[in-house]
Amino acid sequence: MGCGASKSTETADGTQPKKEKKPKKKSEPLDSIEMKESKIPEIDSFFEKVAEPFKTMIDMRKALQDAVEGLTKLAKTAESPKEALRNCLKDLKEGLGDIGFKLEFSTEGVRFAGIDEETLPGEIKEIYDAFMNLFNGIKTIVTSCPKLVNDFKELVSEAKALKDNIVSAAKNAGLNPMGIAKAGKAVAVNIKTTCKAPLVCKDLLVQGKNTIKDLKDLAKALMGQDVPDDGPDEAEDDGDEKGDAEKGDAEKGEAENGEDKKAETENGGTENGEAEKGEATAES
Structure with missing residues (x-):
């Protein structure tokens, strides 16, 4: 009895090939936030509360x-944001001449040390101001996003709990079966949007940290500073996985709301049928 030879997956040196890592799922950037109206006052009020930190994050x-675009405009022939940072930092260094300065890094971001902004000439002051806009933006992100992530996680939990009360809340609000179905759809969309928030916020934090890393690289390369390298941040990976799971739960919630809508529509149809039967009996 013959057996087919199995194909070997070994490489030329006899080792097993490394599996390619799948790229981490990233959130889509949001330029605006709009929550759907359910016409259920307490639920609409809740999602208005969710929208506020979303707007802050945006x-x-x-x-x-x-800030990055501002530096890119001032840079000379920059083809990437990091190149724009390099060119502007180089121009600032050359423009200041013998005035020694450096970039100082902390848990709150980065700042210049050794520069008196009141003595800067016009063109150099423009570059300095552009960097200050960048530094302020980074500081806001790295100091605010960790708390925002936790706040969003709490809001996600509250949002998911709403799906169990949609029908009763809609009836209390005086909605008819069609209105209940529309409310269920609106709430499902809002829950899904809310569940994206922790991942979007984490991605923004990573973006801020990556900009700091670029500045550290430039501080070493252009200014000869001894800047410690950042180690891997395992928490970011965990955050991505949690964000993906939350998005999956949101889709599940949307499906469950769809079942609620179906049930309510069927109930509405039964009520209409009973009414028609009653009218027919009265006529006979």
Whole structure:
């Protein structure tokens, strides 16, 4: 009895090939936030509360983006944000001449040390101000996002709990079966949006930290500073996985809300059928 030879997966040196790592799932950038109206007052009020920190996060992202774009405009022939940082830092260093300065890094971000901004000439002051906008944006992100992530996680838990009370809350709000179905759909969309928040916030924090890392690299390369390298941040990986799980739960919640809608629609149809039967009996 013959047996087919199995294909070997070994490489030329006799070792097993390394499995390619799947890229981490990233959140889609948000430029605005809009919660759907369910016409259930207490539920709409809750999602209005969720929208506020969302808007704060979007504003932080835009401030960082605007700061990077400002430096890119001042840079000479920059093809990437990091190259724009390098060119502007180089121009600042050359413009200050013998005035020694350095970049100081802390848990709150980065700042210049050794520069008197009141003595800077116009063109150099413009570059300095652009860097200060960047530093302020980074500081806001690295100091605010960790708390925002925790706040969003609590809001996610509250949002998921709403799906069990949609029908009763909608009836208390005086909605008809069609209104209940629409409310279920609106709440499902809002829950899904809310569940994205922790991941979006973590990605923004990573973006801020990556900008700090770029500045550290430039401080070493251009200014000869002895800047310690950052170690791997395992918490970020865990955060991505949790964010993905939360998004999956949101989709599950949406499906369950769909079942609620179906049930309510069927109930509405039964009620209409009973009414029609009653009318027919009255006529006979």
